[in-house]
Amino acid sequence: MDMLAAFGSGLSQALSLEVFPYLLVGxxxxxxxxxxxxxxxxxxxxxxxxxxxxxxxxxxIAFLLGAxxxxxxxxxxxxxxxxxxxxxxxxxxxxxxxxxxxKGLAGQAVGAALMSCFMGAxxxxxxxxxxxxxxxxxxxxxxxxxxxxxAFLALTFVAVLGKEDMxxxxxxxxxxxxxxxxGLDNVTNQERFxxxxxxxxxxLALVPVIMGLFAVSEITDLWAKGGSLTGNQVxxxxxxxTQKQIFEGIGLALKHWWLVIRCSFIGTVMGLIPGLGxxxxxxxxxxxxxxxxxxKETFGQGNIEGVIGPEAANDAVEGGALASTxxxxxxGSSSMAILLSGLFILGMETGPRMVxxxxxxxxxxxxxxxxxxxxxTVVGSFLVNPLSRCTFLRSSxxxxxxxAIVFTGSYAxxxxxxxxxxVIVFGLIGYLMKTLNYSRAAMLIGFVLGHAIxxxxxLSIKLSGNFFFLEPIPLVLSAIxxxxxxxxxxxxxxxxxxxxxxxxx
Amino acid sequence: xxxxxxxxLTFASCIALLMAFxxxxxxxxxxxxxxxxxxxxNIRWIVPYDPGGGYDEYARLIAPYFAKYTGARIxxxxxxxxxxxxxxxxxxxxxxxxxxxxxxxGSAMVTNQLVGIQGAKYKIEEFxxxxxxxxxxxxxxxxxxxxxxxxxxxxxxxxxxxIGATGLGGSTYVDAVVIGEVFKLRQNLIHGFDxxxxxxxxMLRGDVAAMWGSAGSAADSVDDGLNKVILQSxxxxxxxxxxxxxxxxxxxRVNASAQDRDLVRAWQGLxxxxxxxxxxPGTPDYKLAFLREAFKNAMNDPEFLKICADTGxxxxxxxxxxxxxxxxxxxxxxxxxxxxFIGAIKGEL
Numbered sequence: 027m028d029m030l031a032a033f034g035s036g037l038s039q040a041l042s043l044e045v046f047p048y049l050l051v052g053x054x055x056x057x058x059x060x061x062x063x064x065x066x067x068x069x070x071x072x073x074x075x076x077x078x079x080x081x082x083x084x085x086x087i088a089f090l091l092g093a094x095x096x097x098x099x100x101x102x103x104x105x106x107x108x109x110x111x112x113x114x115x116x117x118x119x120x121x122x123x124x125x126x127x128x129k130g131l132a133g134q135a136v137g138a139a140l141m142s143c144f145m146g147a148x149x150x151x152x153x154x155x156x157x158x159x160x161x162x163x164x165x166x167x168x169x170x171x172x173x174x175x176x177a178f179l180a181l182t183f184v185a186v187l188g189k190e191d192m193x194x195x196x197x198x199x200x201x202x203x204x205x206x207x208x209g210l211d212n213v214t215n216q217e218r219f220x221x222x223x224x225x226x227x228x229x230l231a232l233v234p235v236i237m238g239l240f241a242v243s244e245i246t247d248l249w250a251k252g253g254s255l256t257g258n259q260v261x262x263x264x265x266x267x268t269q270k271q272i273f274e275g276i277g278l279a280l281k282h283w284w285l286v287i288r289c290s291f292i293g294t295v296m297g298l299i300p301g302l303g304x305x306x307x308x309x310x311x312x313x314x315x316x317x318x319x320x321x322k323e324t325f326g327q328g329n330i331e332g333v334i335g336p337e338a339a340n341d342a343v344e345g346g347a348l349a350s351t352x353x354x355x356x357x358g359s360s361s362m363a364i365l366l367s368g369l370f371i372l373g374m375e376t377g378p379r380m381v382x383x384x385x386x387x388x389x390x391x392x393x394x395x396x397x398x399x400x401x402x403t404v405v406g407s408f409l410v411n412p413l414s415r416c417t418f419l420r421s422s423x424x425x426x427x428x429x430a431i432v433f434t435g436s437y438a439x440x441x442x443x444x445x446x447x448x449v450i451v452f453g454l455i456g457y458l459m460k461t462l463n464y465s466r467a468a469m470l471i472g473f474v475l476g477h478a479i480x481x482x483x484x485l486s487i488k489l490s491g492n493f494f495f496l497e498p499i500p501l502v503l504s505a506i507x508x509x510x511x512x513x514x515x516x517x518x519x520x521x522x523x524x525x526x527x528x529x530x531x
Numbered sequence: 532x533x534x535x536x537x538x539x540l541t542f543a544s545c546i547a548l549l550m551a552f553x554x555x556x557x558x559x560x561x562x563x564x565x566x567x568x569x570x571x572x573n574i575r576w577i578v579p580y581d582p583g584g585g586y587d588e589y590a591r592l593i594a595p596y597f598a599k600y601t602g603a604r605i606x607x608x609x610x611x612x613x614x615x616x617x618x619x620x621x622x623x624x625x626x627x628x629x630x631x632x633x634x635x636x637g638s639a640m641v642t643n644q645l646v647g648i649q650g651a652k653y654k655i656e657e658f659x660x661x662x663x664x665x666x667x668x669x670x671x672x673x674x675x676x677x678x679x680x681x682x683x684x685x686x687x688x689x690x691x692x693x694i695g696a697t698g699l700g701g702s703t704y705v706d707a708v709v710i711g712e713v714f715k716l717r718q719n720l721i722h723g724f725d726x727x728x729x730x731x732x733x734m735l736r737g738d739v740a741a742m743w744g745s746a747g748s749a750a751d752s753v754d755d756g757l758n759k760v761i762l763q764s765x766x767x768x769x770x771x772x773x774x775x776x777x778x779x780x781x782x783x784r785v786n787a788s789a790q791d792r793d794l795v796r797a798w799q800g801l802x803x804x805x806x807x808x809x810x811x812p813g814t815p816d817y818k819l820a821f822l823r824e825a826f827k828n829a830m831n832d833p834e835f836l837k838i839c840a841d842t843g844x845x846x847x848x849x850x851x852x853x854x855x856x857x858x859x860x861x862x863x864x865x866x867x868x869x870x871x872f873i874g875a876i877k878g879e880l
Contacts, residue, residue: 212698
């Protein structure tokens with residue numbers, strides 16, 4: 027089926043009466059799942075699977091992907107309004123989102139986040155469409171040597187994030203790397219730091235760690251300080267004011283279109299690589315936004331670019347992940363694995379045959395992502411007003427409710443009571459880090475990337491020998507990493523030494 | 532006084548009558564009770580893997596039919612973790628009221644127990660098996676462009692080639708070690724890949740030349756002439772893999788030694804455990820009998836069989852009683868062979 031015909035067919039099918047209602051329901055479902063802290067895309071897909079048995083293939087795909095597309099948008103709303111990342115991908119939005127809320131600009135932040143998500147998702151989907159003819163070749167470029175160097179490059183963004191206090195950031199980053207090693211290592215078949223607990227055999231679960239580090243610590247801080255989330259210096263915004271801000275936010279995202287495109291590109295590329303997950307992409311994009319901003323000093327205190335960057339990236343990741351999933355039927359992440367089985371249930375085969383014989387289905391997927399995100403943006407912007415009223419509530423009401431939701435969301439991931447313990451422990455760690463000015467973002471980057479780096483380093487050496495980084499793509503990426511590190515770590519006399527009280531990233 | 536005595540007597544004889552009635556009728560009522568017991572109840576079905584995996588798919592395929600023949604509602608409960616052990620541990624510790632069943636990775640659980648892995652809080656022989664859904668068929672897929680169009684090519688290979696495997700001591704690893712030993716293959720076994728999908732991608736890139744896996748996962752992957760299955764386990768060729776020789780056939784070809792044959796026989800015994808469905812130890816016999824009957828009917832339901840054929844899902848039913856034998860036989864092997872397996876699983880080979 028040639029591309030143009032597939033394009034047209036895909037579009038008309040996505041908008042047809044048999045498919046569109048499912049798209050709509052799926053998107054709304056995903057948005058709500060995203061708003062609830064702890065529930066992620068993986069969860070949304072797993073919940074959607076049983077419904078697929080009674081659906082037609084086109085409708086089923088629209089439902090599945092629609093749900094998956096909007097989760098990050100919902101998560102962004104919660105991250106900004108409640109300092110609680112709805113999903114792992116939204117952790118980076120915590121760096122500048124809540125500070126904007128504290129300045130009374132919550133509406134602007136959410137509007138910008140939603141719009142960036144939509145633009146990022148579109149970029150990712152369009153990239154997928156353009157890559158279709160060469161999809162297989164591109165996906166095969168990325169093997170262990172490429173992945174380890176790319177993951178290492180992402181890790182060096184710790185240097186950018188923690189420029190103000192390099193020592194503390196490095197400590198946090200390495201601590202994160204260390205924590206990623208907890209669990210059964212399948213190379214040596216040795217249990218590392220599991221203390222003979224079966225619950226730790228698979229390592230520390232990502233969602234409870236993020237919930238603890240970022241959500242519980244913020245909630246604890248709120249409880250300790252008292253007052254409301256926005257602090258007492260800002261007057262509650264009226265509904266009209268919030269709505270106006272949302273439109274301003276949307277406008278700002280459009281104004282920074284070049285930043286959006288660059289961060290979307292980062293997201294798509296990192297999405298292509300299986301095993302990295304979506305959280306790193308958001309942090310790398312944040313680092314890049316900070317790096318290239320004309321107002322870098324205000325990052326961490328409510329700079330809108332710090333919201334636009336990560337949100338664009340974490341939605342663009344989907345396009346990349348989908349590309350590698352359908353190119354070979356090799357899932358890039360756990361939610362993609364569920365998507366694959368969903369496709370299987372619907373009777374579809376993935377792989378080269380899908381692209382050549384069922385290109386219209388691929389286009390339905392692409393349009394689902396774009397349209398789903400659009401629905402998410404529109405509905406999301408109306409959700410904001412009622413939700414933002416809650417940020418002006420007293421902490422004595424908000425804290426118990428948020429804690430209950432966070433605990434439930436974290437438990438729901440694996441139905442494992444032990445995960446709640448992880449949330450509590452990391453909540454304490456996160457609170458300590460926040461108080462002592464250690465970068466939690468740096469720790470998270472280390473934690474998320476540790477496994478990918480260690481595993482792929484081992485495989486690279488085994489498969490390509492000790493000088494694996496001399497192959498073309500790894501060589502280029504290594505050069506970029508070196509330049510990047512030198513640029514950031516070179517002592518610059520022009521930058522005034524920041525006082526120790528500067529807010530931690 | 533006399534009236535009191537009469538009252539007590541009447542009362543006591545009523546009690547005695549009631550007791551006789553209930554105790555005496557128990558045995559016969561049990562079999563009818565089972566069907567009545569299960570009607571409208573909720574049965575929890577534990578799946579020790581994430582949704583979307585092979586085990587989950589088999590469970591989802593058969594659950595409606597199991598529901599039909601038990602009269603109960605089936606609730607699938609995914610409990611992934613620790614390579615399937617978390618779910619199995621939980622099944623083992625579940626209440627024995629007959630309302631919990633689970634699908635287990637039989638071969639892996641037997642080998643875990645063999646090696647005495649820490650964290651195994653179950654005893655495979657104490658499970659009450661309902662039956663087996665499918666035996667594990669292991670296949671070797673190789674890359675044609677690396678020169679392996681058939682298994683003989685691999686035996687005759689002049690240079691060392693790389694085989695990819697997932698975890699040290701995992702099934703894909705042990706498969707490669709066993710077969711590599713029996714056929715003296717010039718293989719360099721690279722383990723440590725996160726999943727079979729990653730190894731497949733590696734194969735497409737040309738980093739590794741071959742990989743072991745289950746027939747189901749090989750069937751899902753579309754390799755379009757780049758890779759093909761060159762060897763399969765089992766005593767007979769599977770209808771879907773009619774052109775592919777079995778390990779047994781190849782052993783005759785190379786005149787394998789008696790010890791090598793023992794090794795392969797033990798390997799095959801482990802594969803035969805496959806994917807059974809079981810309920811916790813202590814499940815009352817009458818409920819177990821009912822569940823076994825329902826499972827058998829579900830597995831033989833023509834509609835179910837058609838769906839399996841259509842979706843390409845292999846089935847090899849075995850009854851609960853047969854499973855008891857299969858499971859206990861799987862752990863029985865000559866000492867030398869057992870040592871070899873334990874060494875392979877521990878990664879010492």
